[in-house]
Amino acid sequence: MTPADLRTALRPAGLVTEQPVGRSTAWWGVMLFIATEGTVFAALLGSYFYLRFQHGVPWPPDGIAQPDLRLPLVMTAVLVPSSLPVAWAEAGIRRGRRWQVRAGLLATLVMGGTFLGLQGMEYHENLREYTVTTNVYGSLFYVITTFHGAHVTVGLFMVCWLLAAAGRGGVSARRPEPVRVVAYYWHFVDAVWVAILFTVYLSPRL
Amino acid sequence: MPSSTAAARGTRPGPEAMASLTRHWAEAPSLRTWFGTVDHKRIGRRYLVTAAVFFGFAGASAVAMRTQLAGPEAGILSPREYNQLFTMHGTAMIFLFSTPMLFGFGNFLVPLMIGARDMAFPRLNAFGYWVFLFAGLFMWASVPAGAAPNGGWFAYVPLTDERNTPGLHLDVYTLGLLFLGISTTSGAVNFIVTALKLRAPGMSLNRVPVFVWAIVATSFMVLVALPVLNLDNALLFLDRRFDTRFFEPERGGNVLLWQHLFWIFGHPDVYIIVMPALGIVSAVLPVFCRRGIVGYPLIVFSIVAIAIISFGVWVHHMFATGLPQLSYGFFSAASTVITIPSGLQIFAWLATMLVGRIVVSVPFLFVVGFLVTFVVGGVTGVMFALTAFDQQTTDTYFVVAHFHYVLFGGAVFPILAGVYYWLPKMTGRMFSVRLGRWAFWLVFVGMNLTFFPMHVSGLLGMPRRVYTYPGGLGWDPWNLLATIGAYVVAAGLLLVAVGVVHALRRGAPAPDDPWGGDSLEWTTSSPPKPYNFPVIPRVHSLHPNWDPRTVESTGPGATEDRILAEGRTTLCTSELDGRYERPVEMPEETRKPLLAAVGLLMVFLGLLLAWYWVAAAGAALVIGTLAAWLWPPRRTPQEAGVAG
Amino acid sequence: MAGGEWAGHRRPLAPVARIVGCGLLVLLGGCSGGAPSTLDPAGTGARRVEGLWWLLFWISVVVFAEVMALLAWALVFRRRPDRRISRVEPTRFVVVAGAGVPFVILLAAYGVGLRDLAALRQPESPPAVTVDVTGHKWWWEVRYAGVDGATANEIRIPVGEPVRVRLRTVDVLHSFWVPQLMPKTDLIAGKVRETWLRAERPGEYRGQCAEYCGLQHAHMALQVVAQPRAEFDAWLARLAAPAATPDSDAERRGQQAFLQGTCVACHTVRGTAATGTVGPDLSTLGARWSLGAGAVPNDGGHLGGWIVNSQTVKPGNAMPPQPVDAAALPDLIAYLESLR
């Protein structure tokens, strides 16, 4: 920081940190919606731990093997970085670059779709060992992961919707809201996956 | 962006501006707009009427129950009928009456109190109403079908699993509450955003009416508590329909998980019910004491404190289930502490009365009724907070007495106060004072006659949820008194209904401000015009209507940037201090919310009856409608300002 | 705070408090006998809680009176149109009266409550008798540890001694509650719960299931009979022995009918071929206080009605109507009544 910068920063105008304009109603709406969805997941994962500790050892019960980590880690490697193209698309819309929005969203679509495909493969494996009705462990495993998968699916629907709408000029530098809304949602779905990875796949090994 | 001080003064809206406002906001009286309206006032009134009808159903169930319990070994209701009726009574009173009724008040009042022209998301608001209506009908329809929920309003497993209660009963319960939850959640989001963003300029947080604070705090509680109930119900539905094992001990499940999840929701829920009602008290009481409420910051603090602490007391509903002693100590302490903010509010109201000049009008009578009964219910609540005492009285009529004193006293009395207080604003008609006073005394006397004896029968060992009881155990006289009381209450409530109809038919036209109220709803016409305010006021104090500067800001001090007659617009202001940000466009009437709600109805009916293809079709309808609903308007690239 | 005096056994003010309290509440039933009243305790646990109740009751009366007095004052004196509206903000009054004073009161009450809770946890001396109670929809199966025999809906205990009660359920949740002896203990599916009873004086104490358990939750009562040790021991010996053998011809014919009927599929009569476990053990039926967990009194008329169609007296209970020959019924009744 040069002295000149410092002087600028210390001028009264530089000390005014308040945003000139607060958040939009859409921003608040989405944030609250995500907060309440997040609570569902929190309660679901909380139930996992409650049931697990009330159950006692061994966990997983009934001779079910510890969850295999290979595929889930690949899934993580696919899903978590998929937030990047979304963020890139969002940056693009602020500058009015519609192609950047499209490219970013398409990348997300591919990554999210791959994730779902991998999840299908994992189910295919696991269903041979236990199903949702086998015992409480099976119920937890499938319900938690399916519920998350459903959120990924909804997110993909939203991305498709956005791709269609972006083509018609519905989103623009002056109306970046739809892109931002979808981006927030996608980041949320991503973050939840990390929590699920820890709860369902890693925590039984602790 | 124009700031109001810079704009020209003295621009009271002229006739063209008024005509333009009417053109943009009025809805032609047609069937189309009836189904498509997004006006928060119409939606609010619908909430109120629909909730009142459900109240009537739930109350009628209660009267039937009381008739059966009038004497020992009565055979008026079979156990099968009784168990469905008491479950529907509790479930409907909690979910289909209290919260929607108060949301109805919120819907009608929040935009008016904060000086906005509608809710932040008017279409979501309409959607919320339709979902509420359909979910309510969905649940009540099960009663004539003989398949009503019968597991009690908290539906403990394993009684409610597929093995112990086959049939649709509990599927109606789980699906009905999930369905309804969508409405409540969207309503809560809408309230918060409205109160944060659409307040009139100048309405900083310390000038927000207590009622609005209460609705916002309630909405936050809804957003955190309701997901837990939804999860609980989803798991139960999965256990029942798809044989998952969450609640099945033989397969590693746990029956107490249900109780924990239910009460993590359930306890906050009782405050979700009572807080907006206390907000009504804080709105009505000062007006009839002719001065501002004492201790506004204390009251707001109490509201926030209750909203937070209420998430830490749920185990007091599980004091007999054998959790570790240490947790009982903690939850008992938290339950004791939560009385402090309630005490603050009670004494703030008393202080307001003691320093004001009281006018005993009909709404005020109901406020007094509230104070008397709520304290009785509150002190018995404190008794339960002590684990040892609760273990003796839990699941007896003593608990039934407690929660009716807090629910009837704490919610129904304020609701009735609100009905009388805002009736002139909502309908433009005055009510008959004589009818109102009669109604009050009948309800007040009847209510105490119904529920006070239950303390005694509870202490004498009478458990709750029994469809009959043996004579000669000392319970008979108390039950008879309670039954007589129930009929008196019913008569009183009937008089309330008669009073409302009478006002609508015969009532004198209401002036804009019949009570000399302090908040902004009294500055508009009765009933308000579709656009609420010809000029969005500039707020200078907590009591805008008693404050000449605020009044001036809508008269001679009106400015263009607050008239906003071009288009269907209202104002966005900053979240904390209510500074002017920008006008925003509001959506027009549309039937898409109705269509989406119909889609949801198909989803839930399909799930209930295991017609999964109907559910899938419904889901497709919902998704399609939402996609179209949110479809951005077409713009040319120039307008949009994009490059390729 | 004289908490101990309120909650303990000896309270000098208790009689006064009780009389005034009864007057206030007009607790007719509570102060007279007959009711399974929490205010008429006969057991150590219930007596603790009774003490706590009177403490809480008086706190409540005082709080309520205070609020009503202020309310009345305001309604009487602040109503006249010539009253000047005060501009002062009495916030200090609000904080002190609404938060400060309640906090002190509540802290004291909380302390007493914790002490009582701790006292409910265990009896002072270790129990010598253990009862195993199992909840069924909608009756109580009662067994004694180390005793091969069972009864239903009736628990006998030696007076003055602590008795351990182990609680299980085979189906849904129930709650074990004898108001005059001990607060509730919920029966949780998948768990074994424990509580204890100690009756201070001999007598019969009505109890009832206190957790909603479905259709006939209303008819899931039980009775605790506290007797002198000798009587109790004799009764327990009777329970362990084979059931009474028929004395008369009628009873013998009744036994025949019983053993040849469907009854044996569900009921046990010790010493006979009847070893069913779906329904209550009938080996000592004749000496029990009721039929169907308090649904009807135990006498010949009701017994016949119960056997032929118990669904009319206790709709939905797990015993189907029995196609007993009208001629054989009196014999069957005679036999069952002889099982004492």
Ligand code: HEA
């Ligand atoms: C509007 C709803 C409402 C409200 C406001 C309350 C308020 C309170 N409730 Fe209640 N409660 C219910 C609705 C409500 N409750 C319902 C529906 C159930 C039963 C559910 C079921 O089983 O079906 C229940 C059950 C219930 C239980 C479980 C009983 C059981 O099943 O065994 C407990 C236990 O702690 C409890 C405690 C309290 C407490 C401590 C308060 C406190 O918030 C009360 C605070 C208020 C006051 C105390 C009065 C004003 C204060 C003063 C004047 C200050 C001075 C006071 C003192 C010094 C005491 N409630």
Ligand code: HEA
């Ligand atoms: C807000 C909540 C609320 C309200 C207001 C009431 C009101 C009443 N309740 Fe109840 N009640 C509950 C919530 C409520 N209740 C809950 C949660 C339970 C627990 C359920 C369970 O155990 O699962 C319960 C349980 C319960 C029981 C215990 C059942 C049992 O354990 O076996 C009883 C028994 O007497 C009872 C009675 C009554 C009576 C007589 C009224 C009366 O006050 C009703 C009076 C109302 C009417 C008679 C309707 C008249 C209306 C009109 C004429 C329309 C006019 C309308 C307007 C314009 C406003 N209720």
Ligand code: CUA
């Ligand atoms: Cu068993 Cu109620």
Ligand SMILES: [Cu+2]
């Ligand atoms: Cu509670």
